[in-house]
Structures are given as C-alpha cells and as structure tokens.
Amino acid sequence: MFRKATTLRVLTCAFYWYRVLEVCVQSNACKRNLQETAEDPEHAKCPICLNVWHDVVTAAPCLHNFCNGCFSEWLKRSQERRASVICPQCRSVVQFVGRNHFLHGIEEDILQSDSSLRRSDEELVLLDSCSTIKSPLVVSRGKNMSHKRARAQSAEGSGRDLSCPQCDREYGGFQCNERTVHLQCQACSGMMPSRSNAPVPQHCLGCDRAFCGAYWHAMGAAGSDVYPVCNQETLKPIAAHSLTRLPFLAHEKNRHEQDITDKCIRQMGRPLQDVISEWIRKMSNREVDRTRLLLNHSETITSQTYVCRDCYDKLVSFLLYWFRITLPKHCLPQEAQQREDCWYGYACRTQHHNEEHARKRNHVCRPSRGARTP
Template sequence: MGESSGSKPCLDADIWAKLVPADSRYSVVDIGSNETVVYSEISCSSGNKHEWCKITRILNQSSAMIQNKSSTAILIDGATVQSEDIMLIQSGTEIIPGPDREGHLSYRFEMIPAAERCEKRVKISIDIENAKCGICLNIWHDVISVAPCLHNFCNGCFSEWLRRSQERHVTVLCPQCRALVQFAGKNHFLREVVEDILQADCSLRRSKEDVAILDSHALIQSNLVISSGRKRKRPHLAVDEQTSGLNLSCPQCGTEYGGFRCNGDTVHIPCHACGGMMPSRSNISVPQHCLGCNRAFCGAYWHSQGVARIDGHPLCSYDSFKPIMERSIARIPFAAHETNRYEQDITERSIRQLGRTLQDVISEWIGKFDKREIDRSRMPLNHAETITAATHICNDCYDKLVSFLLYWFRFSMPRHLLPPDASKREDCWYGYACRTQHHNEEHAQKRNHVCRPTRGTHP
C-alpha cells in the first residue's frame, strides 16, 4: 500500500512512481508494487489519511491506470472520475482526491525514470566477445549450454551441429573445445544477460530473417542427454568400466520397439514427470515436448511405440501427456479464477443451475477456442496462437487452459442466469486478476460482493 513517506531516502528498489502534493506541507506518496492502493491525506482541513485510489503499473509503458476507490468522484486533469471507474494517467497528470478543487489536495503523478530509480542490482561487466556463439560468432540467440565443458552456443547453431553429428553417427564434440558433450540445455540466466546487452547496444541485434532461420533450426527445448557412443549395458547389469558411470539407457537401448532401436549416438531426453529417458526423435509425428510449457514428457511417445511398462525403466502413462480433445475433467482446477474460492463456487453452482456438467461446459468452450472465438492474448501458455484441440499438453497446462476457459464462461454468463445471491452483487473491476481471495474475508465482506469480471475486461 502506498503511503505518504515524507522526505526520506529511497530504500525500496521497486518504487517506480510518486504522487507529489502541490502543498509542500504534505508528504510525497511513493508508489512501489505494480498495484498500489494509495492511503494518504485528501483534505486541506484534515490531516487524516484515507484509502482513495489504486494505481496499477502498465509494464513497458510510460503510463499507468488509476481506479477511484473512494465513495465520491475524483478529478483527473479536470475530468470527473466516478467511484470504481478507471482512467489512464501519465507523468504530469493532476489528480484531486475529491469531486472539486475546493478543500481538497492536489497531487501530480510522476513516473521515475529507470536510470533514477534506487535499484538493488549487482552490476556485471562483460566483454562482448565472451557473449558470442562459437559457431556463428554473433551474440547468442536463445542461448544453450553444453556439459561438462560449459561452453555456450545459439540453440539453432548447436542443434544443426548436433543433427550433423548424428547423421554421421559420430560422437558429439563441443564445437569450441572438442570435449565430449554429454548434456545440452537452455541457459535462462545467460538469456537475460543477452537481453541486457542488446538493450545497451542495439547494433548487436540480428535481423528478423536471421532470427527466424535460427529459430527454425532450434531443437533443444529441454535438457538433452547425449550418449558418448560407447557400448552400454542394460540397467540390471554391472556398469561398464568404459562408460562414464551414468546409466542413460531407455527401453529402446538394446531392444527394438515400434521399428526403432537406439544406437550408440542416440540423443536422449529426460522426462519431466518420471525422470526416465526416451530417445530424441524429430522425424516422428508424436510430440515429445508440451507445447504449453516446453517441458519433455514421455507418455505419448511410449504409447506410440506400444510400450506400457518395462521393469527397470520409469515410464509415464498416456494420460499424463495427450491431446486436449481426448481429455476429461470432473473438478474445477485449484488455480481457477486466481484461486478465488468465491468465484469458483459461483461458477460451479452456475453450471449445475444450467443442468450441465463441468465436462460439457469445457467441451463447448474448447470448441469455441478451436474456432478462435476467444481472445488468446493473455492465455497463460506458451505458443498460445498455435495450440488447437489436437495439441498434446501436460496435466498442468491442461489445468491452466481449463482455468482460462472457465474465466470466459464466467465472463459471458448473463446476470439473470447466475445464482440469486451472486446476481444481486455488483461487478468487480479486478476481473481475471481479482485480489479478493478466499483468505481475505474481511475485504470481501467490506465490499459485500463476490468478484465477477466486469464486461469489457479481458483476461
């Protein structure tokens, strides 16, 4: 909550804006978190503080949203903003916490430039030459690291190196130091470093055409286990002294299933769910990575190979990773409506009142989703625009998709079809990101409503 701070040094790295009173006798209000409820003086005749507005930061823009939280109107650059209404503000905007100027304070909204903020960050100096891919000699793009040598490359560049090594059936060596590569995976920390470098020097950015080519070659979505090419024994046998001591075998190492058998150069992927290994295969139609989160899951692959269970090898069931249209659901996900238990209860009762089941509703909205009748701009899954009902996704991503669809079901529900107690309550501006949670009963009782998405608020 933003409060009057007086003249004090900046101690919070998150302060990004302030309300500066025209009357210097009153304190400046620091705006810290991305959503801040302002609690300050509003009247010239009283030093009492009141909760009167909420300011929401619009990321990557030089503006913010203000919502009138008082019981009366307020003035913003001379325009009247009624209770619970929202308006866009920017640096220099004049805000008066009352319906007229007389008797009320005047504040000026100021956004703090990034360079002037008090930031608790570690400054890292880096030589640009140390942030370049050893293959293309440009700044890393979608950087991956290989082990055990820990050299870094563009995903697309190393994926091509890996593919050519497999085609020649040779061991995979690091392109930089020629050490044997056993693992490869994305390096998210260095990816952030690259972004900082490119922001500091835009001339280092690649063209859109170059980026598109690199992305088309990129195969590494999760950690890969790359064999040494040496002979491996089955898991129940003693470890071969010539191996690295790691048991990297999968059911197809030594045995043929579905017309395929691993060879000494086969790259393996560890399953995110069970930890078991499966061969990395780009020439089959069965997906091995969830499109919603990019994590690897083995359920669909082993199902396609006709492998259900093998002693000594962890395997996921097909139900853990399958197409959206083949899934069913009997309960509202825990995270639906931002874990708001009030909203979940209203949604559940609304479905029962319509004489339908949760599965009926989700099937209907998956159809709308597939026909692109729903705005996907804030769907909490990767590759939102390419997902269809036939897409394989994991259980976690399916719960996120269901929660997203339930928001739209709830948003589109006419008021007269809601349960009687819910239809009498006022709308809540927060909508999809409502903060009236089940544990905050005091706030819920104070507002005397169960949060319902306001018409026109997008998720």
C-alpha cells in the same frame, strides 16, 4: 541388479547437470561473470554465429553457451558424423545440453539496451525453425563404465549402457545406437530417444517439457523395473483430456469465484466437461482472445494439440474465465448479482489473503485501475 543400477545412474544425469548449472549461476564468481556479460555484449555471443545469443542453451560439463538453433544444427551434424558430440568452442565431449533461463534474461537486457545487436525478424524465424532443444537432453553418457564393468555387461548380452527400452530392443522399426540423444521424462524420470520423426509428440506444447507416456504407448513398449515408462495420460491431445471438477488454478485460485462458476454450470444442467469442450471448440475456431493464455506457443494451440495435465488445467482455467465473463449477470447466483467489480479485477492480489474482499467483490473482470495491489 547391475542393469538397474546402471540405468538409475543414467536417469539422474540430466538432473545432475541441471543442478550444476543452478549452483554455478548462484556462486559469487559466476555472478561476477554474469555482471560482466551484461555490461559487455562480447561475452554474450554465440561462438558459432558470433551474434548475441538467441534462446540461449548451455552445454555441460564445459558450460559454454550457444544459440538454440546454432547448437541444434551442430548436434544434428555431429550425430551424423561421429559417435560423440564435441563442444564447438572447447572440443570437450558434451554430455548434456539444456536451455539456460538464467542467461535468457541477460540476453533480453542486452538487446533492449542496444537495438543494433538485434537480428532481423527473418533471421530469428530461420533460427527458431532450427531449434530442437526444448527440454534437457542427455547427449552422451561420457565415460560410461570401466573396462571390467563393460565386459561384465557385454557378457549379459548388451555391451552398452542402457537407458530406455529402445536401447535394448527395436520397437516400431527404431532402435537406439551410441549416437542417439535421449530425453528425460518429467513425470517418471525415464528416458526415451529424442526423435524428430516420432509418430507422436514427445513434448508438451504448453510448457515444452518432455513426457514419455504417449511415445511409449505408440511404440507398444511396456515399462519395467529397469525401464521406467509413465502412463499415456501424462501427454495427450487437449480433446482427450477430461475433468470432473474445476481446476485449483481457476479464477486465480479464488475459491469464492470457483464456487459461483460451479453453481452456474450446475444451474444450466450441463456437465463441466461439456462446457469445457464447448469453449475448446471456440478457441480452436479463433473465437477467443488468447492474450492471457499463459502457455507457450499459445497462438498455435488447437483441440488436437498434445499437452500435459498441468498445462490442460491452465488452459481450462483460462477458458472458464471467458465462460464467466460472457455470462449474463442474471445467470449468476442471487448472492453474486449485486457485487461490484473489483478495480483490479483478475489481477487483484488482495483476493488471495482477504476473505471478505474476495467474497464481496467480483474478480472475474478486467482491471480498471492497473495491476497494483489494492
């Protein structure tokens, strides 16, 4: 019971600090500070490299901001030299660090208003190569326990505040120590060590979120009441995913276009997954324009890329658009062959709230009059 309570406390750490960041940004005082930052680039500089932030991250509880690459290197050196990670600006112990999407917009605005502050492409490539903070990291548990509780847990044979299976025992030749940084799984909220040399990816390449299923499966570790471990289905290669029906996101959620695509596939006498696999191969062979693929790192995605279920659905929706747009009109159901293209194509907003418009016009086409509301 004690270990379970302790572990639950650790599992909420990342979410707690994320909420702290949200509340701080939404406060009036912080809004004034953000306005000052936007007006004066001196307030938007990384204390490590002294340049305007690049892919800004925020450390908690001190809430100081740094370039992702700069802090990633600091974190790496700190793990090698000491038991705790110290903020390079105020020297307080860092318990959590995560990317700050609120400040990222300000970062971009500053660089657009003054191009002289922008670093060279070579510098940015080098900085990005050092960036390891993709999702929120639990860096330190701070003041874990009182001496009394520490002794109690030590008597149970651990003496440490457990957060994941590898904190308690060795799996695959690795065991956590007091310096190990942990990732929180976005599916089960369980924890796993953040490892640059992990045998399988720990992040979805499409959204950069962390998922523990693939990692624990590779380690041969099973979940328990104390250690949440999610199913390996939460993160796996694109080629290993499968679908039996069209994703809800397909064709911008236009159910009429979804019905037409479903009928086309049925008339061809092919399973849906067969069509998806064919277009995944085309994408891997660089036969598909990826401009509209709404995933991170879209240019590097292949059939062997590890993605979560949400990103797989987005990918399939994107590929089904190309399946339809390359399909000859005579292959469409009779009722869909005579429809005129909507001026706004896939970007049409009326298709979401006007049933007649969604049915009468073809929306699987490129916009011919911009992306405004029809």
